[in-house]
Amino acid sequence: MNYGVAIFPSKQLQDKVNSYRKRYDPNYALISPHITLKYTFFATEVEIETIAEQLNNIAKSHKPFKLNVVKPSTFQPVNNTIFFKVELNPELESLHKEMNHADFFGGPSPYAFVPHITIGQKLSDDEHSDVLGQIRMLDVTHEEEVDRFHLLYQLENGSWTVYETFRLGEEE
Template identity: 30%
Template sequence: MSVRTIMIFPEFRNENVINDIRKKYDPLVDLVLPHITLVFPFDSDLSNKELSLHLKECLSGIKEFSIELEGFSKREDEYGNYLFLNVVQGEDIIKNIHHKLYKGKLKQFNNVNDYAPHMTVGKLSSTELLYEAYDYVSECNEKFSTVVKKISVEVIGEQEESIIIIEQELNG
């Protein structure tokens, strides 16, 4: 069994801004590219072929779509102190994909009640550091726009690195 995650890896013209923020605040910056998580890490004995078929079925009828990220938010929960880059366009489509993927074969892994699409750009060790990071990034007025053309499945490697194993094109 292997821990896998389903994500969007958007590519932005001004991605260097995101990477600069992540270098400062995200311990995973060197392990995984900037991403929007659709299905959170799950450990399953589903084969990659079965997972690929599930992805294909769930994404049937979904075409490429535009997204825009802008502005930041912070979240403190039992998993840590997080700094998010907010999705401001394409949110409904991302939520729809999230809900479709958690049906059927992945239903048992859905423990997310209030899914809000975002890109994590920081995980801080304390609330105080989170608020300092939030103050810093709040001065960033950049907008990040792109077209999502595919959904990816990664395996989380032994060193927490991201290894892409499946890519499903969106072509409706």
């Protein structure tokens, strides 16, 4: 089965992001707005129990932290994805690093870590330019505290759901 690890922001931020995603993101119905910590990887039912234990240890070793959305941005010219850029802070970087080193299941991420929340993707060049131009005029700055991350699994229809939630800095 396919798994991944992500942070879901507050409902307030998800609502703001979804106001764009429902129009500009074909994956809108498949997953809620999120920040990816570990990209999709395959694991068996037995393997995922060990991975969940490792994720629990990672969560316990990290404290809650501030998440700052700073501005709209894009991955162009690589692709026409538009996103809200999340400020890379030491806590977020450390979480990502611990889940993406060579010895952790699935190995290193295939991408450089650019923390973000996607608001549009697979846009035509003209649509990308128009949407980005509109969104860049908005003040999208936002700050909130993150106190958990989630292990997700992919259903047969392509949608993602929570397998387990891990609270930062807490013993179970």
